[in-house]
Amino acid sequence: MTSIVVSAKDLSLTFSTNDGPVNALKDVNLTIDKGEFVSFIGPSGCGKTTLLRVMADLEQPTAGSITINGVSPGEARRSRAYGYVFQSAGLYPWRTIAGNVKLPLEIMGYSKEQQQERIQQVLELVELSGFEKKFPWQLSGGMQQRASIARALAFDADILLMDEPFGALDEIVRDHLNEQLLALWARTEKTIGFVTHSIPEAVYLSTKIVVMSPRPGRITDVIESTLPKERPLEVRDSPEFLEIAARVREGLRAGHSDV
């Protein structure tokens, strides 16, 4: 049984700037089912981050409609339906790793015991057990980003929205984190929205790849991945993988040519 988590109809968002209106999103139609791993890929300015922010109620659409779990993004946010991971880890320097993971739990009113239990649980999930008492500056960039993922997983949101979480990390760390993220997704069965500008990353991770193009920001292609759910890193050398990657690349190029 699948149920619809995100449903966008003719969604548009126009920013008014000093240089006139900018169409960040134009007539976006999209459905995300429960448990899907959806990547949004496209060149900068294509509105992929804006779309994610609209889902998170951090931006307001100017036309069309969108629902999250059947309700408005605002209501979904207030019921704490999603965890959001930003481009940079953004950990509080004055809090330890455990303290940072605890932040949403404090705000959402979890009891002390529950807080401790969940901190242990999610830190284990992102392989940061034993770093509870460390401060962010004592950790590498990749570990900091993992801590920020743990922070987004700590509470019971079944949607995880990630905005280029690994964009600032080097290739090797990125590969490793991608593998971990897939394992984490398999274990938690969350619905994940993932913004990236890396084709291999999008193809490797996703069950659905949303290709976007700029001016105006719109969806040019939606690709359902045929790759199995179980994906070792070697899958990236399979012909199937390369085929999907080629289609993504084509979609990106098509988006550019008709500008």
Next chain:
Amino acid sequence: MLKEIWAKLSPIGVVVLAIFLLWYLFAIVLNAPWAHDKAKRAGAELSFPQLVSDTWSQDKPKLPAPHQVAQELWKTVVMKKITSKRSLVFHGWITLSTTLLGFIFGTGLGILLAIGIVHNRAMDMSVMPWVIASQTIPILAIAPMIIVVLNAVGVSGLIPKATISMYLSFFPVVVGMVKGLRSPDAMQMDLLKTYNASRFELLWKLRLPNSMPYLFTSLKIAMAASLIGAIVAELPTGAVAGLGARLLAGSYYGQTIQIWSALISAAALAAVLVSLIGLMQRLTLKRMGMAA
């Protein structure tokens, strides 16, 4: 170890030495006319060594030499009982208590105003211009008014003086804290928004901790301003006690040595207070992982 201390102290030492040299030099230049006058009346001619020794040891010199001030300080800080009205420790304590109370008032008021300004657009538009305007009024002009008004409503003693200290010290705290409370970046604000955090949680868990570096910088300025406020406040209250009173009394009677020793004490007090805050700053920010 010794080498490190030497490397740290030697630049300061050189500057201090230069100041003393200049000071002694100016003492000769400024006090020479009086020495010449005296000699002329006595019908004597001064040799240079005589001139120097005279200019460095007059009773009411235009500029007292450092050792004269040092002697006065020794006499009034160490030799006098601290309960004596001639003791600089006694007067220093009076000024210190006003300074600290005014500083606490000023910091409190400053933080409250900053929180209001950051959270309320109306306050942002209306309060800030008044805060700035308040600092354009010369404190010397408004200090007697504050004393008179507060006296009229039955408040006297320490509070009116501390109010004047507060008047000067709240300003840097407001300005610094408004900036500090607005210092979290958009991403950090968005993060708390995704948690559906209340405005109080936003303030308590993000804005306030994030503003700590700004707060301490403001506090250093506020402390110095507070001391100035305390000294100024002692003038219109009849110059009974405090370093300000010593300054005023000294200038009534031409006791330049007394003025200078009060000045030096005030400067030393300010230096100690400001470096105490500096120490608190270092310890706090280090604990918070925000050391610059």
